[in-house]
Amino acid sequence: MKTGAPSADSTVSTASIAFGKSLSDRVSVFGGAEYSNVDQHATSKFATANQNDGHSASYRIGVSGTVFSRINLFAEGRIATFNPMETRFVADTTAHRMSVANKNKAxxxxxxxxxxxxxxxxxxxxxxxxxxxxxxxxxxxxxxxxxxxxxxxxxxxxxxxxxxxxxxxxxxxxxxxxxxxxxxxxxxxxxxxxxxxxxxxxxxx
Incomplete structure (x- = not known):
């Protein structure tokens, strides 16, 4: 039985940068930043898909180290934001409110x-x-x-x-x-x- 695609087609553009530096023989730090733009294509089957369009940015930094000569430990913190493309929709419509509701910070x-x-x-x-x-x-x-x-x-x-x-x-x-x-x-x-x-x-x- 053919069920069709489970979700709408989308175009995602991403740019990122990363860094790493050794502080000693056992400890190093790392981090990075990433920006993405998501453009989902609305169709008759997925008429509301473009309500999820938006752009996101994330930033991370972490540290890793070796203990007892063989065990590697790491910890990382990350902040990510998502901003929807609500201006594509007429203000105060359901589509506009659904788009705005996707805005978040994690x-x-x-x-x-x-x-x-x-x-x-x-x-x-x-x-x-x-x-x-x-x-x-x-x-x-x-x-x-x-x-x-x-x-x-x-x-x-x-x-x-x-x-x-x-x-x-x-x-x-x-x-x-x-x-x-x-x-x-x-x-x-x-x-x-x-x-x-x-x-x-x-x-x-």
Missing amino acids: ETATAGFAIPLSDWGRLNASIAGTNTKYPNTEVTSQMIRRDSRQRTRVGMQVNGTLLSPHLSAMTIDFSGSITRNDSNIRQYDYKRSDASLLVNYRLAD
Whole structure:
């Protein structure tokens, strides 16, 4: 059964810059900035898609370091803003109010670690918390929306060359995450579980 596209087509333009600097043999800092412009194409099936058009900017800075000679720790802070293209719509219409309601500012803190597992690979995990504020009234609830999101991720990378002499390089990357969003507007509450398996390999000559 053909169900069609799950969402509208969109054009996304992005520019970014990043930096990193070692402060010592064990400690380094990193950061960056990114700007994106999102243009979603409204169609008969997705007539309101362009209400989500807008431009976003994000800034991040973090620190990483090594303890006990083998465990890598990191922490990162990020601020992101989204500004909708509400001027494309007639003022005080539903489309205009829906667009304006998307304006938000999100603050995220992330911490994690990575531990090497001898020659086999490494184990990594992280936890992130995000608070998002929407300064405008949400159309369907007539409330000022506030969201709090937590995400926990665990992953493992395995050195696949230990499995076969016919491989010159191979990595197996498995990761799983749980994301929970709590909002003061119940319709935006959700809990999501994700898992992925990525295998890269190169055969020996």
